Structures are given as structure tokens and as C-alpha cells.
Amino acid sequence: MAGGAAGRVAPMTERRDKGRSDPKSIARGPKVRVRTAKKRTAASTRWLERQLNDPYVAAAKRQGYRSRAAYKLLEMNDKYGFLRGARRVVDLGAAPGGWAQVVGEVCGPATRVVGIDLLEVAPIPGAEIIKLDFLKPEAEACLIELLGGPADVVLSDMAAPTTGHKQTDHLRTMALVEAAYHFACTVLAPGGTFVAKVLRGGTEGELLTQLKQGFRSVKHMKPPASRSGSTEMYVIAQGFKG
Numbered sequence: 001m002a003g004g005a006a007g008r009v010a011p012m013t014e015r016r017d018k019g020r021s022d023p024k025s026i027a028r029g030p031k032v033r034v035r036t037a038k039k040r041t042a043a044s045t046r047w048l049e050r051q052l053n054d055p056y057v058a059a060a061k062r063q064g065y066r067s068r069a070a071y072k073l074l075e076m077n078d079k080y081g082f083l084r085g086a087r088r089v090v091d092l093g094a095a096p097g098g099w100a101q102v103v104g105e106v107c108g109p110a111t112r113v114v115g116i117d118l119l120e121v122a123p124i125p126g127a128e129i130i131k132l133d134f135l136k137p138e139a140e141a142c143l144i145e146l147l148g149g150p151a152d153v154v155l156s157d158m159a160a161p162t163t164g165h166k167q168t169d170h171l172r173t174m175a176l177v178e179a180a181y182h183f184a185c186t187v188l189a190p191g192g193t194f195v196a197k198v199l200r201g202g203t204e205g206e207l208l209t210q211l212k213q214g215f216r217s218v219k220h221m222k223p224p225a226s227r228s229g230s231t232e233m234y235v236i237a238q239g240f241k242g
């Protein structure tokens with residue numbers, strides 16, 4: 001099932017820069033300005049300038065992480081320590097693989113990382129990541145089969161593709177968070193942790209009530225690596241009551 005239509009990717013090795021994971025050491029350099037060019041739109045000029053001036057993008061490149069998002073997980077784990085001792089971890093919205101790299105690095109080779117994404121993820125040692133829409137009915141069964149037992153941590157960095165319509169984008173991303181939460185309740189071992197990207201204001205109301213009922217501690221964090229202009233935040237729910 002998981003290896004068929006879902007397109008499972010087999011683990012393999014990859015060169016990694018040791019001692020790279022201290023996010024506190026990331027500093028901003030002198031600002032680079034990008035000139036407009038004939039074939040470049042204003043939006044892509046702004047994007048390029050932001051990438052070139054982003055110390056997390058530079059650090060990820062230097063330290064061998066596939067995404068700047070890797071630092072968000074490092075910063076959250078530094079504060080809450082939920083990866084300590086985790087043996088089975090689920091990574092929802094795993095592409096291009098920065099979080100799976102961090103889990104492998106922090107937890108070591110004995111930890112099983114099982115992930116899913118709409119996009120193909122190049123192999124990561126110790127991780128099995130399927131290419132499938134998490135909202136498809138077969139997705140949960142595929143992940144459960146790969147996990148082979150209850151999870152200690154369920155991570156969700158899923159974000160719906162943006163449409164430009166704020167309310168639509170918000171609702172779509174919150175639908176992913178809700179689905180991730182229900183999945184977490186199915187697979188987490190008692191005491192487990194659920195970490196999910198939410199949009200500001202998005203976990204008020206029903207989801208927050210549900211989280212507080214299901215977990216001993218529910219916190220919000222905007223890690224320093226999360227861009228200040230973005231409305232994203234993370235919810236860290238620890239101590240699953242089972």
C-alpha cells in the first residue's frame with residue numbers, strides 16, 4: 001500500500017556538515033540589494049532580495065539543511081525538548097525535508113521518521129516519506145503501516161498552497177491542522193507531543209478547546225526563524241492524555 005501508488009522513497013545516505021544545529025549562532029550580514037531586470041517581475045525581485053538577505057537561508061545552505069524551516073524545529077525543540085527520547089516521529093508536510101533531517105540528527109538512527117507530502121522528497125537517511133495528499137482517505141493507513149507502532153511526536157508543517165485570498169488560505173490551512181490533530185489523536189502514545197503550524201488566531205475556539213482537553217500542556221510559539229511578516233505560529237501540545 002504505502003510503497004505503491006503512494007510512491008515511497010527509500011532511505012539512503014547524504015553528506016552532512018557536523019555541529020551545524022545551533023540556531024542561536026545565526027547572524028544577519030550586510031544587506032544585499034537586487035536590481036530589477038527586464039525578465040524579472042517586481043515580485044520575484046522582492047523574493048530574490050529577501051532570500052539573499054535572509055541569514056537562515058544562508059545558514060541552511062552552509063550547514064546542509066534542505067530548508068530554512070529546519071531552524072524553526074530546532075528552536076522549538078530547544079525550548080520544549082519534545083524530540084528527546086522520541087522513537088517514532090511523524091512529519092506531515094515534509095518536503096523538502098528540513099524537519100526530517102533535524103529529527104534524524106537530534107534523535108539518532110534508532111528513531112523512525114515517517115513523513116508525507118504532496119511533493120516528492122529526495123531520500124533522507126532513516127526517514128520514509130510518501131508522496132501523497134494527507135487529506136486522501138488512504139493517507140492515514142499508509143502512515144500507520146509505516147510507523148509500526150504508536151508515535152511519540154506528530155509534527156505538521158503543512159500549509160495549503162496560497163490563493164491570494166486571505167480568508168480562503170486561512171480556512172484551507174486550518175483544515176489541514178484539524179486533520180493533523182485528529183490523526184495525532186489516533187497515533188500518539190500517551191505522553192506524546194503534537195506540534196503544528198497554525199495561522200495567527202487560528203487555534204482560538206474549537207481546536208484550542210480540543211487541544212486543551214487532549215493534552216496536559218498547550219503552548220504557542222513563533223520561533224525566531226519564522227518571518228516576522230508572516231501570520232504563521234506553531235502550537236506545541238505536550239502530554240497526550242490518550
Ligand SMILES: C[S@@+](CC[C@H](N)C(=O)[O-])C[C@H]1O[C@@H](n2cnc3c(N)ncnc32)[C@H](O)[C@@H]1O
Nearest residue numbers: 067069093095096097098099117118134157158
Ligand atoms: C512549509 S513546507 C514544509 C517544510 C518542511 N517542514 C521542511 O522543513 O522542509 C509545507 C509543505 O506542506 C505540504 N502540504 C500542503 N498540503 C498538503 C497535503 N494536503 N498533504 C501533504 N502535504 C501537504 C506542501 O506540499 C509543502 O511541501
